[in-house]
Amino acid sequence: MGAVTSSMAAKFAFFPPNPPSYCVTVEEGTGKLRMTDVAEKENVDVLKVKTKKGTEIVALYVKNPTAKLTLLYSHGNAADLGQMYDLFSELSLHLRVNLMGYDYSGYGQSTGKPSEQNTYADVEAAYKCLQETYGVKEEDIILYGQSVGSGPTLDLSSRLSRLRAVVLHSPILSGLRVMYPVKRTYWFDIYKNIDKIPLVQCPVLVIHGSKDDVVDCSHGKQLHALSKEKYEPLWVEGGNHCDLELFPQYIKHLKKFILAIEKTGPLRNGSVLSMDQMDNARNSTDCRPRQSIDQREKSRSSTDNRDKPRGSTDQIEKSRASTDKRDRSRKSVDYADKANTAEQPEKGRNSIDRFGDMMRSAVLCNIDCFKPVGTKV
Template structure:
């Protein structure tokens, strides 16, 4: 997350505060799009075109198997969605991960990771880009990302006939913010929080001990209503301190055994073998 400049601090503590402005400064860094979504000749199906910056690691056949489309949110933005169907030969789970990715990436950059994770876990993965990211219209704001994930959730349920109890909400970094907000409002199979943050102010000012009305991303106030939860965090996270993950875990009413990855930072947890092992154990053995 970005640090705050002096003008940002002035806006934060002005009267009234400007939480939307601070939210965009703190969290949202949309990359240059690494893909495009174009309708085919019938206009009923969309085609995915990846740029070299997406660093696609699989074959063209596997790329064509990715289903992409646009859905309109309650705030009027059309956001891009991607469905990765599991094609592994190992036993396939009944669950679908609704994946809210981290900052400074888009669906194009995440696509290879999704294909690999889907195969290794034996699950389908459904993801979306926040407003202003990738092929999604609009601008990234706190209110927009809440509307974005809700549109994705409803689309997953209706388009693919996935029942809520078979949806696992997975949030990574800034993606834990809309994940927790949605999980507070809707029943789902489970929640996975990867490098979660307590709130925007607590990231910018680590000594903050209480919640303020002008704080952004107040996940700490919502997490007591979320269950069941698996929390994952690196002990050497240089962006969102490990203390955030620990506090989120302690506030969960029904958290399972967390995964604290010793020595991991903010962007390398996936490289540790225990990452996939813990996810597989959680999905296949610990959920009903």
């Protein structure tokens, strides 16, 4: 088994930009951290956060004075904060949210080396920073995971009972499943999202491109199918792995999702309104009826065990270990659902779709999710 583990580990790799796209300096007199090689903005804080693994990660906190919710964004495999800076600023502006992004250990100016377990510690440290430094409550946080970032996002969200929502952007079922069409979860696999998604108690939005040639759209479809609280997914017709931000429906759908989440709000006992109630709230915002694609789902209790107390960080770690040891067979999921017909980027854009034009020249994701070691970057 040890040889198998070593062989599998050799096939997976992290690709932090080399050299990093930014540096961090300390302002004389104030001690304030500043990021170089980006357009400095008054509403952006630069922080260094220590993790329980002993590394120190760099994080950005983008403030929006009109925000009710906060997005915690876990980026893709070969990006760092310097490359994501403009996107984070635009998302905060257009979605009217506060946003925290962070670099994994070994990425950008974060110390240490990237690994699966370190990314789990990284996202937990960023989450803890939101609570302790900015006073953000769990029920006001939306976790957002892009590509490999879906791993730390689902690991954390599967253990938080009062989380507001989750967004999965071009997510993976697991590391092994990106390369091989396996039907079961092996103990040596990494980012076992397929096993963790059923544990998420809050609404989940999945966004995936129909032409994704790195992580097949079937990954997103199966994660959507396995979600307890499904929100209307976005299958971007013609979208690939690294270009979904350039399609106008991307920001439109995200904005609609945020508005719906804001309208419903957490209940007093910490649970979230049912998806039918969420659809009604969204309809009142959109001023037009929309049939929920999830009407086939049976109605669920509003509590859904969300009022259970959140475990400590140590309990989270123990729970993860027990989850990762599970090695069970799973039935394959029918992928016959056709991707929703979506408007193309060439169509007219309204005011919020300037976002797509602005991001067209940005470096959003410059490498695939996983590549065999030795592949040229």
